Amino acid sequence: MAKLLGPRTNDAVVNLWLFIFRVAAGGFMxxxxxPKFLKLIEGNTQFADPFGIGPTLSLILTVFAEFLCSVLIMLGIGTRLASIPLIATMGVAAFIIHASDSFQRKEMALLYLIVFITILVFGGGKFALGRVFRGR
Incomplete structure (x- = not known):
C-alpha cells in the first residue's frame, strides 16, 4: 500500500491505469x-453541418472519430494520433454545436475532451498493441 500511495511513481501501476483508462474511454465513446456508424450505413445522413461541408461529410468525419479512432485507442494502435480527431470532434460538439446551450448540455463533450487530451499527452502505455507493431 505504501508503494501505491507513496511519493514515487510506480510504472507498473501507471501502465495498468493507462490501459484501463484508454479501453474505458474508447468503449464509452x-x-x-x-449509432452514428449504423445511421451512416443505413444511408440516413441527416446530421449537423457546423462548417458548411455538408451533413454527409460531417457525419463521415464524426463516425471516423467516434467509431474508428475509439477502436484504435482501445487497441492502443496509434493512440496519440487517434486521439486528435476525437479532441477535434469533442471541441466542435462543446464549443460550436452546444455553444449556446447550458453547461449541463455541453458537460459530457467537455469531459470527453479532457479525457482524449489526457490520452494525447500520456499515450497508450506499455500495454498497447502499437508497441508490438513497433517492436518494443
Whole structure:
C-alpha cells in the first residue's frame, strides 16, 4: 500500500491505469459512435453541418472519430494520433454545436475532451498493441 500511495511513481501501476483508462474511454465513446456508424450505413445522413461541408461529410468525419479512432485507442494502435480527431470532434460538439446551450448540455463533450487530451499527452502505455507493431 505504501508503494501505491507513496511519493514515487510506480510504472507498473501507471501502465495498468493507462490501459484501463484508454479501453474505458474508447468503449464509452463507442456508445456514441456505433449509432452514428449504423445511421451512416443505413444511408440516413441527416446530421449537423457546423462548417458548411455538408451533413454527409460531417457525419463521415464524426463516425471516423467516434467509431474508428475509439477502436484504435482501445487497441492502443496509434493512440496519440487517434486521439486528435476525437479532441477535434469533442471541441466542435462543446464549443460550436452546444455553444449556446447550458453547461449541463455541453458537460459530457467537455469531459470527453479532457479525457482524449489526457490520452494525447500520456499515450497508450506499455500495454498497447502499437508497441508490438513497433517492436518494443
Amino acid at each position: 463507442l456508445t456514441h459512435g456505433i
